[in-house]
Amino acid sequence: MVPEAADPVSTSALGGALRTHALTLVGLLELLGEPAAVGPSDGAPETCRERDLIRAVADELDRIGAVLQRLATGDVERSVRRRNLRREAARHELDIEGTRVCPRPGPSRVAPDTRAQVRERLQELLNRVAAAQGRDLASFSRDLDVSLVVLRGISERARSVQTVQ
Numbered sequence: 415m416v417p418e419a420a421d422p423v424s425t426s427a428l429g430g431a432l433r434t435h436a437l438t439l440v441g442l443l444e445l446l447g448e449p450a451a452v453g454p455s456d457g458a459p460e461t462c463r464e465r466d467l468i469r470a471v472a473d474e475l476d477r478i479g480a481v482l483q484r485l486a487t488g489d490v491e492r493s494v495r496r497r498n499l500r501r502e503a504a505r506h507e508l509d510i511e512g513t514r515v516c517p518r519p520g521p522s523r524v525a526p527d528t529r530a531q532v533r534e535r536l537q538e539l540l541n542r543v544a545a546a547q548g549r550d551l552a553s554f555s556r557d558l559d560v561s562l563v564v565l566r567g568i569s570e571r572a573r574s575v576q577t578v579q
Contacts, residue, residue, distance in 0.1 A: 422486040422487075422490045426482065426487075428482055429480065429481070432482065433476050436475035437472075437476075439468055442468075443465055443469060470564075471565075474564050474565055474568070477557075478558070481558075485554050489550075492543050495543050496510070499536055506528065507522045508529065508533055508536065510536075513540060513541070514537070514540075515536045
């Protein structure tokens with residue numbers, strides 16, 4: 415069996431927690447209301463920048479939380495497909511070892527031609543499952559790289575706001 419990319423339950427829970435924190439941040443911003451403009455030197459522009467930074471963080475937390483939940487969903491779907499492939503393989507006296515469909519040792523009651531055809535078909539299906547996992551992990555890696563750049567930019571903007579004050 416191909417190892418899973420991550421524990422789907424934990425991955426989904428982490429994604430849900432990130433999205434919950436994003437909603438909490440947005441909710442806190444809404445509770446604060448809009449800053450009152452008293453005069454040109456009252457600090458309202460800094461408050462608006464801080465709100466924009468918080469909203470940007472919330473947006474990014476929500477985005478990456480959704481990415482994690484999508485990854486978990488894909489992992490669960492692939493696990494179900496692998497389990498079904500293993501059952502089909504067992505019916506034809508075949509085993510799935512990692513990413514390969516192999517005949518079981520010893521004599522078989524399944525006709526050699528049938529067994530070979532089933533093995534070829536199951537191998538193709540297993541290859542598709544492995545390819546989907548690779549695509550999902552590559553996409554996840556790209557999303558994390560983008561998130562790192564976005565969060566680094568938010569952090570730099572936040573530090574520049576602090577030095578202005």
